Amino acid sequence: MTQAILQVSNLTKRFGGVAAILDVSLDVLPHETLAIIGPNGAGKTTFYNMLSGRMTPTSGKILFEGQDITGLPPHRISRMGVSRSFQINNIFNEMTVRENIEVALTAYHGDSRRWSNIASRNRPIQQEADTLLERLSLTDLALRRAGVISYGDKRLVEIAMVLATRPHLVLLDEPTAGMTPDETHRVTALVKSLAATGDYTFLITEHDMGVVFDVADRILVMHRGQSLVLGSPQEVKVHPEVRRAYLGDAEEEIAP
Numbered sequence: 001m002t003q004a005i006l007q008v009s010n011l012t013k014r015f016g017g018v019a020a021i022l023d024v025s026l027d028v029l030p031h032e033t034l035a036i037i038g039p040n041g042a043g044k045t046t047f048y049n050m051l052s053g054r055m056t057p058t059s060g061k062i063l064f065e066g067q068d069i070t071g072l073p074p075h076r077i078s079r080m081g082v083s084r085s086f087q088i089n090n091i092f093n094e095m096t097v098r099e100n101i102e103v104a105l106t107a108y109h110g111d112s113r114r115w116s117n118i119a120s121r122n123r124p125i126q127q128e129a130d131t132l133l134e135r136l137s138l139t140d141l142a143l144r145r146a147g148v149i150s151y152g153d154k155r156l157v158e159i160a161m162v163l164a165t166r167p168h169l170v171l172l173d174e175p176t177a178g179m180t181p182d183e184t185h186r187v188t189a190l191v192k193s194l195a196a197t198g199d200y201t202f203l204i205t206e207h208d209m210g211v212v213f214d215v216a217d218r219i220l221v222m223h224r225g226q227s228l229v230l231g232s233p234q235e236v237k238v239h240p241e242v243r244r245a246y247l248g249d250a251e252e253e254i255a256p
């Protein structure tokens with residue numbers, strides 16, 4: 001049996017009397033794309049916060065590539081190969097698209113000198129920036145100031161910056177939120193093409209069911225902090241409890 005890249009065991013997070021996450025266990029397999037869905041307040045953000053080190057679990061255990069990362073600070077978890085994109089843009093608007101990516105690469109390579117002195121003369125960073133621009137279909141925008149590109153393109157730059165840290169596990173937080181249908185289509189195609197490289201494992205939270213059913217190999221449905229169902233898109237789509245708890249039992253809501 002394939003060894004899981006991420007093993008979550010009996011994870012619980014309480015805020016006073018509220019259990020935002022309650023006894024959730026999950027094995028994520030290498031190179032799969034696993035979507036986590038659930039209504040508002042189901043616990044998705046809290047779950048991500050614990051995986052990425054922004055919150056310490058009340059109890060339970062998180063193993064990444066066999067190592068215990070429970071409660072480690074975010075920078076250590078990131079160094080080990082778990083990277084997270086946020087719903088808000090973290091990019092530098094005054095810099096070009098390429099410079100943003102070079103900053104992320106320079107930081108990853110641990111150079112604390114001014115990034116501009118380093119990146120422009122560092123051949124490996126230049127090559128890595130080229131590869132990332134190409135992977136994200138951003139080559140044509142490389143020299144544009146990040147502040148003037150579209151919202152959808154900004155989100156792609158942010159994903160490029162996440163990938164600059166060479167993650168094995170990428171946590172995408174609602175990557176298509178606020179996007180036009182065209183932009184959503186681009187991101188969906190992109191996630192699929194990145195997954196096809198075999199270099200990454202993706203966890204993705206997403207409210208757009210079309211995106212979820214398009215990209216996910218498996219889907220975890222959360223409800224009130226608990227794991228309700230884990231299965232293939234087909235299994236999830238027809239599961240009676242999912243329909244009741246999350247999808248409102250309306251066929252059209254789950255049709256991709």
Ligand SMILES: Nc1ncnc2c1ncn2[C@@H]1O[C@H](COP(=O)(O)OP(=O)(O)OP(=O)(O)O)[C@@H](O)[C@H]1O
Nearest residue numbers: 015018019020038039040041042043044045046047
């Ligand atoms: N810092 C906090 N203090 C107290 N309660 C919190 C805190 N963070 C989250 N909660 C509660 O935990 C539960 C889960 O919230 P969470 O944000 O993880 O859900 P979610 O699935 O990400 O929702 P959404 O889809 O709206 O982002 C909610 O009841 C929320 O009010």
